[in-house]
Amino acid sequence: MQAEGEAAAIPEPEQKIEQDVFVTVSDALEYLFCPRFIFFERCLGIAQRQEQRFKV
Numbered sequence: 001m002q003a004e005g006e007a008a009a010i011p012e013p014e015q016k017i018e019q020d021v022f023v024t025v026s027d028a029l030e031y032l033f034c035p036r037f038i039f040f041e042r043c044l045g046i047a048q049r050q051e052q053r054f055k056v
Contacts, residue, residue, distance in 0.1 A: 030037045040046045 027038055027042075037048065041048060
């Protein structure tokens with residue numbers, strides 16, 4: 001309970017964490033070809049292995 005003349009405590013605003021998102025031209029082209037490539041690489045962290053296959 002507050003005493004007379006005592007100010008109410010004001011909660012601190014939540015700090016927002018900003019992240020920079022960079023999209024390269026290669027990412028855009030891959031997204032146009034198949035949006036799942038970008039999802040697998042960027043969101044799930046699964047790397048593509050095109051260089052290991054001859055006919056990809």
